[in-house]
Amino acid sequence: MIKFLDLHKVNERFQEAFQKQFQLFLNSGNYILGEQVSKFESEFANYCGVKYCIAVSNGLDALKLIFEAYKVLGKLKEGDEILVPANTYIASVLALSHCRLKPVLIEPALDSFNIDPNELEKHITSKTKAILGVHLYGKLFDVNRLKLFCEKHNLLLVEDAAQAHGAKHLDGRKAGNLSHAAAFSFYPTKNLGGLGDGGAVTTNDYELETVIRQLRNYGRISTNENEYKGYNCRLDELQASFLRLKLKYLDQDNKKQQSIAQFYLNNIELKGVILPACENIESHVFHQFVIRHKKRNELKEYLKNNSVETLIHYPIPIHKQKAYRELNHLSFSVTEKIHSEILSLPIYATLGENEIREIVSVINTFN
Numbered sequence: 001m002i003k004f005l006d007l008h009k010v011n012e013r014f015q016e017a018f019q020k021q022f023q024l025f026l027n028s029g030n031y032i033l034g035e036q037v038s039k040f041e042s043e044f045a046n047y048c049g050v051k052y053c054i055a056v057s058n059g060l061d062a063l064k065l066i067f068e069a070y071k072v073l074g075k076l077k078e079g080d081e082i083l084v085p086a087n088t089y090i091a092s093v094l095a096l097s098h099c100r101l102k103p104v105l106i107e108p109a110l111d112s113f114n115i116d117p118n119e120l121e122k123h124i125t126s127k128t129k130a131i132l133g134v135h136l137y138g139k140l141f142d143v144n145r146l147k148l149f150c151e152k153h154n155l156l157l158v159e160d161a162a163q164a165h166g167a168k169h170l171d172g173r174k175a176g177n178l179s180h181a182a183a184f185s186f187y188p189t190k191n192l193g194g195l196g197d198g199g200a201v202t203t204n205d206y207e208l209e210t211v212i213r214q215l216r217n218y219g220r221i222s223t224n225e226n227e228y229k230g231y232n233c234r235l236d237e238l239q240a241s242f243l244r245l246k247l248k249y250l251d252q253d254n255k256k257q258q259s260i261a262q263f264y265l266n267n268i269e270l271k272g273v274i275l276p277a278c279e280n281i282e283s284h285v286f287h288q289f290v291i292r293h294k295k296r297n298e299l300k301e302y303l304k305n306n307s308v309e310t311l312i313h314y315p316i317p318i319h320k321q322k323a324y325r326e327l328n329h330l331s332f333s334v335t336e337k338i339h340s341e342i343l344s345l346p347i348y349a350t351l352g353e354n355e356i357r358e359i360v361s362v363i364n365t366f367n
């Protein structure tokens, strides 16, 4: 069986280095918010090309801290409406709900899987205050058009960059530096993944950075003074040290994923398959390689019977989830079509050349 994602293989490459880091970590006697976290923060800020990075507990908390901090700063308030793509992972929308902001779901474009800039205008009300754009599957959303739209309507632009570490805009800026603030996840399956949970916020906004740094740690401004009713959203030292190691290989691993994607794009020839759009390979780090097919379920079953494991990101759209009962009456035709037709193929740094060829040849024989 060709695994959809072999995390053991991906991480085995760093086994000795991880063990060395663990020993140093144990010996340091300093396990929370120490040197490893602050070094990771400056290295990741540097990688993304931003002034500030705050390392946090996970991607969901990174998103929540951004929106809570904007509330503290008076730029958002409860009940404000935030535009967010309807086909994103549920975490993007949960962050808004937890912050008592109102998610307004927007249809994606069928070809990019990202928020459709043409759909935005009709959802603007006096309460609209921000767009939470998502670089879904590792492909940057239409940064230029979303930025223009936000300027026109005086909205904040926030990136959910949980799937897009290292994705590069044509102008050279990277994910994390394409909006007012960005949230990353270092969940083990992400392009930069730890051996546990982790996340980060990146921004060039000093005020926002300051508040998020305090909210991350109980709202403390000094050892015994608490300015806000904050949270515990800290990243731990051990994860930070592992992430520092893996950050050095992120570009190399992304390049490998891009080359697998290029191979799929050039060689998958099955009639009826719609391959992912990719105008500019640098701006897509292929967290997932997502194809569409009208007979998606049969194709998935056929691949499984031929030893190729695939997944669906995601089978149930947010507005059809029980958790969002209040949205169950809505219909989003593009989103629903996407969810019924998409299939994610294996794509990761340690996938072998023979395996990649095998996957393509199995797909091409489906009928």
Ligand SMILES: *Cc1c(COP(=O)(O)O)cnc(C)c1O
Residues within 6 Å of the ligand: 058, 059, 060, 061, 088, 089, 091, 092, 134, 160, 162, 163, 184, 185, 186, 187, 197, 198, 199
């Ligand atoms: C993974 C992910 C998140 C959440 O990250 P966690 O670290 O799992 O909390 C948020 N948004 C998107 C698009 C994701 O893929």
